[in-house]
Amino acid sequence: xxxxxxxxxxxxxxxxxxxxxxxxxxxxxxxxxxxxxxxxxxxxxxxxxxxxxxxxxxxxxxxxxxxxxxxxxxxxxxxxxxxxxxxxxxxxxxxxxxxxxxxxxxxxxxxx
Numbered sequence: 795x796x797x798x799x800x801x802x803x804x805x806x807x808x809x810x811x812x813x814x815x816x817x818x819x820x821x822x823x824x825x826x827x828x829x830x831x832x833x834x835x836x837x838x839x840x841x842x843x844x845x846x847x848x849x850x851x852x853x854x855x856x857x858x859x860x861x862x863x864x865x866x867x868x869x870x871x872x873x874x875x876x877x878x879x880x881x882x883x884x885x886x887x888x889x890x891x892x893x894x895x896x897x898x899x900x901x902x903x904x905x906x
Contacts, residue, residue, distance in 0.1 A: 865881070
């Protein structure tokens with residue numbers, strides 16, 4: 795969705811490579827018309843769902859941290875035209891890879 799910032803890769807104590815990224819940290823080249831921010835309610839949902847999937851043995855990203863700030867963003871949470879003020883948050887995510895089919899769209903020609 796254009797709101798992720800790739801920080802890099804580390805090797806953990808077991809020798810596994812882990813990619814790290816921030817989601818919701820602000821504008822990226824792929825943010826399109828959005829602000830690149832995430833709100834607390836969706837970040838909590840991502841955190842809880844990723845941990846639940848991990849506990850069930852389903853390969854998934856993991857949420858390492860979730861921080862919120864006094865930064866305010868404006869969203870329409872139920873898509874009814876009512877804009878509300880919400881606190882921005884950032885999730886630090888970890889995965890063996892963040893490679894997905896959409897990753898290859900970067901190589902397509904403009905207007906293709």
